[in-house]
Amino acid sequence: xxxxxxxxxxxxxxxxxxxxxxxxxxxxxxxxxxxxxxxxxxxxxxxxxxxxxxxxxxxxxxxxxxxxxxxxxxxxxxxxxxxxxxxxxxxxxxxxxxxxxxxxxxxxxxxxxxxxxxxxxxxxxxxxxxxxxxxxxxxxxxxxxxxxxxxxxxxxxxxxxxxxxxxxxxxxxxxxxxxxxxxxxxxxxxxxxxxxxxxxxxxxxxxxxxxxxxxxxxxxxxx
Numbered sequence: 001x002x003x004x005x006x007x008x009x010x011x012x013x014x015x016x017x018x019x020x021x022x023x024x025x026x027x028x029x030x031x032x033x034x035x036x037x038x039x040x041x042x043x044x045x046x047x048x049x050x051x052x053x054x055x056x057x058x059x060x061x062x063x064x065x066x067x068x069x070x071x072x073x074x075x076x077x078x079x080x081x082x083x084x085x086x087x088x089x090x091x092x093x094x095x096x097x098x099x100x101x102x103x104x105x106x107x108x109x110x111x112x113x114x115x116x117x118x119x120x121x122x123x124x125x126x127x128x129x130x131x132x133x134x135x136x137x138x139x140x141x142x143x144x145x146x147x148x149x150x151x152x153x154x155x156x157x158x159x160x161x162x163x164x165x166x167x168x169x170x171x172x173x174x175x176x177x178x179x180x181x182x183x184x185x186x187x188x189x190x191x192x193x194x195x196x197x198x199x200x201x202x203x204x205x206x207x208x209x210x211x212x213x214x215x216x217x218x219x220x221x222x223x
Contacts, residue, residue, distance in 0.1 A: 034130045034146060035119040041170035042116035046199030050074055052223040057109035061213050069219065070106055079106055104156045113202060113217060115162075115191075116172060125151050136165040136174045137188050138209040143167055143174075149181050171201065189215065198222040 036044075056069040069082040077092040081102050090099035111118055119128075126148045134145035143165040152159045163176040172191045179186040193205035197220055206215040 035123050035128060035148075038146065038164070038166065038170045038172070039116050039120040041201075042172075043196075043200040044117050044120055047074075047117065050198065050200075050222055052221075054219065054221040055109075055113055055217050056219045057112065057215075058218060059213075059215050067218075068105065068109070070109060072106070072110070079103070081106065107156055112206065112215060113220075115164075115175070116201075119146075119148065119164075122148075122150070134165070137176060137185070138174050138190055144170075172203065195220060 052071065052073050054069070054071045056067055058065070058067045071080040071082070072078075079090055079092070081088045081090075088099065088102055090096075090102070092103070095103060128149075129147045131145040131147075133142050135141070136143045144167070146164040146166070147161065148164070149161045150157070150159055157179075159180045161178040161181040163178070164172050165174040166172045171194070174188070174190050176185045177187040178184070187208075189206040189208055191203035191206060193203065193216075195202050195204050200222060202217070202220060204217045204220065207213070
């Protein structure tokens with residue numbers, strides 16, 4: 001890859017003669033809105049105040065290092081890509097072929113940075129399944145599992161699938177990426193070293209269970 005709403009509610013339905021308890025309603029809401037529940041647990045409700053976000057995407061594999069920096073103004077969708085060799089500024093509304101190719105890297109890096117928010121942002125373009133207990137692939141601990149599968153059309157990587165693993169706090173701990181929804185994992189990493197910046201909970205480190213690989217973020221700034 002280049003790549004809870006806790007509240008008490010009791011509904012009395014006198015005309016049909018049965019009662020929905022708050023536990024029943026809460027369970028139903030969680031099943032219907034699990035994408036939003038996970039996104040909000042990571043601070044999506046604070047995203048509307050973000051004027052600019054800057055971050056450096058890093059990958060260390062064995063002795064090699066790769067990095068690139070992005071500045072994104074989400075209200076105007078102005079993006080600046082910064083590498084050791086070049087700086088490119090562009091806007092999503094007006095991309096030439098060079099910007100479109102560069103934007104593929106931004107989409108990948110932004111997805112790693114803000115994956116919990118993408119659950120809500122991309123909800124119309126994916127299907128999902130929520131499992132209450134499944135063994136996580138790295139820690140082997142029982143966790144909740146949320147599988148999302150993107151539609152087969154549109155985007156840079158249509159049809160890809162992701163399995164998110166998290167506890168009762170809905171904070172993601174591990175994930176599996178499956179290219180084109182294949183059964184075998186393409187990549188499995190942790191979500192760790194969370195940083196709370198302006199109410200956004202961002203996992204700054206992703207490691208594989210085996211091998212000398214880590215993907216991480218530095219210089220995360222939110223305005």
